[in-house]
Amino acid sequence: MSKRECKRMSAAVPVAGNKFIIVGGASLVGSATAAGLLDAGASEVVLFDNFSMGSEGAIAHIRDNPRLKLVRGDVMRLPDLLRAMEGCQGALLLAAYMTLNMDRDPWGGLDVNIRGVQNALEAARANGVKKVVFASSNAVYGYGPGVKGDLVETTPFHSVGAPPAAILYGATKIIGEQLCRDYKRRFGLDYVVLRYSTVYGERQHYRAANALYIIETWDKVKKGERPQVYGDGSETKHFVYVGDLARANRMAFEADATDVAVNTSGPKPVTTLELVRMVTRLAGKDIEPEFVGDTPGKVRLTSGGAFRIAHEEAFNAIGWKPEVQMEEGLRRLMAWIESNEGRTT
Amino acid sequence: MSKRECKRMSAAVPVAGNKFIIVGGASLVGSATAAGLLDAGASEVVLFDNFSMGSEGAIAHIRDNPRLKLVRGDVMRLPDLLRAMEGCQGALLLAAYMTLNMDRDPWGGLDVNIRGVQNALEAARANGVKKVVFASSNAVYGYGPGVKGDLVETTPFHSVGAPPAAILYGATKIIGEQLCRDYKRRFGLDYVVLRYSTVYGERQHYRAANALYIIETWDKVKKGERPQVYGDGSETKHFVYVGDLARANRMAFEADATDVAVNTSGPKPVTTLELVRMVTRLAGKDIEPEFVGDTPGKVRLTSGGAFRIAHEEAFNAIGWKPEVQMEEGLRRLMAWIESNEGRTT
Structure with missing residues (x-):
């Protein structure tokens, strides 16, 4: 087979010179990925959003780029997607209700997370889009005491409790x-498919149950109050820095890989207590956390034991591994919060 | 607490004197359950179906009962359900695409199996229905090599492969x-919630991937041909007889139990080879099966190892256990197939 034929058989979509759409783009991950694609020479990046959850603030830093196009549309309307995807080589599908919104409105959440994906895939097919990157989640491994140890791509879905x-x-x-x-x-x-773990970073929004905890802790510590730790603080979280995810999205387009689902998590998990101590240190404070019981009625996503979301398969499939350590990512997030931009978003 | 108060707090819905609706009623399980509810003195049983999969034949045996009401309607139309559920104390939700139809039409399947259930629950709520029995499936434990050993209600969902x-x-x-x-x-x-295992029995329809195998085998053996066994015949199936399920549905209404999900499977699993030998014996034949490879492209639901769907929790929750052994259930199914009714349905 000639080199040329090899190239044609690859599922790679180079970023430079190509047009991309990010469905649910006015978001933490969407705006960071758009910036990355523009930096890498994309001819155009379409941010498609209905702004029900997305915000103008999330995209303020890239808005004036002439290669960025903002399209107001809804994933529940196939015609909106059909038009917005015209001429696109790659489509990143981010639009989704997360758990807190699913709890408030399961009807809307099932619509957007299922029919919305069907509409986006159908629009991609109809427009001859070359490759889709779908934002999945470590939520496919579920919750509760069954979720422990190394979570790999073959781990089943646990739901008891x-x-x-x-x-x-x-x-x-x-x-x-x-x-x-x-x-x-x-x-x-x-x-x-990239199975994102909990995302955090600059332009953090206030809707994600777990990532929000970082900001709550920061706000308390800055005021000199004791940060709160639920339970004994041994509960595991495995975050990923938004810049690492933006890079994963780009690499997923550029890789030969297709028909595959891999985890994209940060360098390593942290316990709630470690996280609170990191944030306290970053604030330059020496305050001991307060251990509090669980708040009844609050949707909290707990796991039973220590776990780690393995990201080795992502390296095999698309050559990606996380680079930003939690301390560094938190430092960047806090700097952003304290900046003018963070305070006015 | 007085006896009266106890009674009021129970989630039991007695069958005698009460009105029921079976959504997706013109079906194997629906018609058998309707017959059971009518026998137990239900004041009325509404069979709600759009007849896209349900058939007139499936309900021929109960059609003339004056307490049976047939309503043509669609679970995708909430008004249909709102009207049909008026005055009902109990609602059995059966309407669903199974795997073969989901493969043909995933768009329709996701609609019916999700929005259809939402519509039915909403109609039940709006009409003050006292209790819903939802037909789930051992499919919540998934497929593939991870599915083995005792499948209990806390077993996670496996999907690899x-x-x-x-x-x-x-x-x-x-x-x-x-x-x-x-x-x-x-x-x-x-x-x-009752998690049905694979149903078989009189008025068997021809859409269920696994149960169909019984009829295919019978048809071959009756003609004197060798029945086919896929692979080495060691693959496990765990069937449940339709009459046992009809009784489980009735008992689920009548039990105090609420907010619970239990397995309803037959007395014990069989291997494919055992099943084929049972059917051959019932036909009075002495023919050895033919072992054939897997048919590529055919949707087959295989598991990796021996498994058993445990039904002990159903006894704890609603007092039910299966009564009809596989040999006896098969005898009844075959007798029905050979009867006039079976041949003309």
């Missing part, structure tokens, strides 16, 4: 992944 | 269960 909204959210991500598989099988649409 | 349609189907059943939990939590709507 989790609140309905969390299970619904995880199940919609499982469905989204399978819809990608189904479009590949039926229509040859190339895709990479 | 399964075809998209099977995973989509299982995920929709997980979602349906959680929607029931959510309606209980938000609105106090009592429910019992």
Whole structure:
């Protein structure tokens, strides 16, 4: 086979010179990825959003780029997507209700996370988009005491003991992944599924249950108050820095890989107590945390034991590994919060 | 607490004197359950179906009962359900795409198995229905090599190696269960989830991937041909007889139990080879099966090892256990196939 033929058979979509759409783009991950694609020479990046959750603030830093196009549209309206995807070589699908919103409005959440994905895949197929990157989640491994040890891509979905909204959210991500598989099988649409762990970083929004905790802790410590730790603080979280994820999205387009789902998590997990101590140190304070019981009625996503979301497969598939350590990522997030931009978003 | 108060706090819905609706009623399980509810003195049983999969033949044996009401309607139309559920104390939710249809039409399957359940629950809530029985499936434990040993109600969902349609189907059943939990939590709507294993019995339809195998085998053996066994015949199936399931549905209404999900499987699993030998014996033949390879492209739901779907929790929750052994159930199914009714359905 000639080099030329090899190239044609690859599912790689180079960023330079190509047009991309980010569905649900006016968001933490969307805006960071758009900036990355523009930096890498994308001819155009379309940010598609209905602004029900996305915000103008999240995209203020890239708004004036002439290669950026903002499209107001809704994933529940196929025509909106069909038009917005015209001429795109790559589509990143981010639009979704997360657990807190799923709890408030399961009807809307199931619509957006399932029909919204179907509409986006259908629009991609109809427009001859070369590759889709679908933002899945470590929620496909579920919640509760069954979630422990190394979470690898073959780990099953645990749901015993989790609140309905969390299970619904995880199940919609499982469905989204399978819809990608189904479009590949039926229509040859190339895709990479990235299973994001909990994202944090500059332009952090206030809707994610776990990432919000970082900001709450910072706000308390800055005021000289004791930060709160739920339970004994041994609960594991595994975050990933938004810049690392933006790079993962770009690399997923550029890689030969297709028809694959991999974890994208940060360098290593932290316990809640470690996290609170890191944030306290960053604030230059010497305050001991207060250990409090669980708040009844609050949707909290707990796991039973220590776990780690393994990201080795992502390196094998798309050559990606996380680079930003938690301390450094937190430092950047806090600097942003204290900056003018963070305070006015 | 007085006896009267105790009674009021129970989630039991006695069958005698009460009105029931079976959504997706023109079906194997629906018609058998309707017959059981009518026998137990239900004042009325509404069979709600759009007849896209349900058939007139499936309900021929109960059609003339004056307490049976047939309503043509669609679970995708909330008004249809709102009207049909008026005055009902109990609602059995059966309407669903199974895996084969999910493969043919994932768009329709996700609609019916998710929005259809939401519509049915909403109609039940709006009409003050006392209890919902939701037909889930052992598909919530998934497929592939991870599915082995005793499958109990806390077993996670395995999906590695399964075809998209099977995973989509299982995920929709997980979602349906959680929607029931959510309606209980938000609105106090009592429910019992029964996780059916593969159903077989008189008025067997021709859409279920696994149960169909019984009829295919019977048809071959009757003609004197060698029945086919895929692989080495060691693959496990765990069937349940339709009459046992009809009784489980009735008992789920009558039990105090609410907010619970339990398995309803037959007395014990069989291997494919055992099953084929049973059917051959019933036909009075002495023919050795033919071992054939897997058929590529055919949706087959395989598991990696021996498993058993445990039904002990169903006894604890609603007092049910299966009564009909596989040999006896097969004898009844074959007798029905050979009867006039079976041949003309």
